[in-house]
Amino acid sequence: MTSHDPSDFKPTLPFFRHEHELLRDTIRRFIADRVLPQADAWEEAGFVPREILREMGELGLLGIRYDSRHGGSELDTLATVVLAEELGRSTYGGFAVTVLVHTDMASPHLFHAGTPEQIDRYMPDLIAGKKIAAVAMTEAGAGSDLASMRMTARRDGNEWVLNGSKMFITNGIHADLYFVAAKTGAPGRNRDISMFIVEKGTPGFSVARPLKKHGWLSSDTAELSFIDCRIPAENLLGQEGKGFYALTRNLQNERIVLGAQAMGEASRAIELAVEWATQRQAFGAALWEKQTIRHRLATRLAQVEAARSLVYSCAWRDAQGQQVVKEVSMVKALCGDLVNQVMYDCLQFHGGMGFIRETAIERMTRDARVQSIGGGATEVMLEEIAKRMV
Structure with missing residues (x-):
């Protein structure tokens, strides 16, 4: 062995x-x-x-x-x-x-x-x-649908005045610098979004509350509040009204990164499951001697290797300056769902120990759940792919 x-x-x-x-x-x-x-x-x-x-x-x-x-x-x-x-x-x-x-x-x-x-x-x-930096674009009613953003920023002389809230912001409590998205256009012009630099301690900006999560427990996550938060005019980040395109452009990088993270998690989970199965005795033999377990883990490993190759190919094409919107959406949809399938099986094969907080596979299973949600839900990614198929 x-x-x-x-x-x-x-x-x-x-x-x-x-x-x-x-x-x-x-x-x-x-x-x-x-x-x-x-x-x-x-x-x-x-x-x-x-x-x-x-x-x-x-x-x-x-x-x-x-x-x-x-x-x-x-x-x-x-x-x-x-x-x-x-x-x-x-x-x-x-x-x-x-x-x-x-x-x-x-x-x-x-x-x-x-x-x-x-x-x-x-x-x-x-x-x-x-x-440390955070990006504040998500709101309670505007996640994958950026155009539904409600936070506003209006120009007042040499300042911008921000009003609204942001939700599910990673690094939201302990960050020093926040890149904040807000509507700057007239009502009804849904994509007139701009980006702003907001420093911690700016009057009118506060952490409304920390958020307790299902997983990712060691990442600080918060709801942020902006009430007549005034920042200098020079804190506009990029062109006024072009923030929507900046957000969508960077989401491509974010989705490659999340896909790579997910496949790193999945490959390590399979290793842990194999280690457990080769050591755990049941019915007079190691779990690894049960064909159904060996074959399920072999299937998952093949799927992870295939998905990882897609991540690598997509990253290489991105590094060459190629357009990879469809491929990035594939990465996010495939890897976000696959890591959850892998974790389900790996926890299952750990038996009761997989349900105990002291085991890595229990933590990894909780952490993986958000991979099919954050950075673009699987359903949204599939629609992005479908739009580019015809």
């Missing part, structure tokens, strides 16, 4: 270069040394300590695709996939999404749309982990 050491897993597809593998090794060592020994405590506390993110910044893990002038590594989409996959393999989804929201869902808005002054002011600290 072979050993199933998690360090055995390293993709060898031709998409990856030497620098990608060095990055993978760095992330894997950091997780083993600094995350796994402490992450249970973060689950209890409800957030990842800021010093951990600063350490990741010092290792260059928070600015993988950003320019070197501000401390970034100038790598590509495939490098981001390596980061997301390895974070997913940590088995702590809350830690993973805390990092990925900062690196690939929030800070890209500044990098792509910020003025030189805005980028020089904020980007070095974001890359170094000295400041």
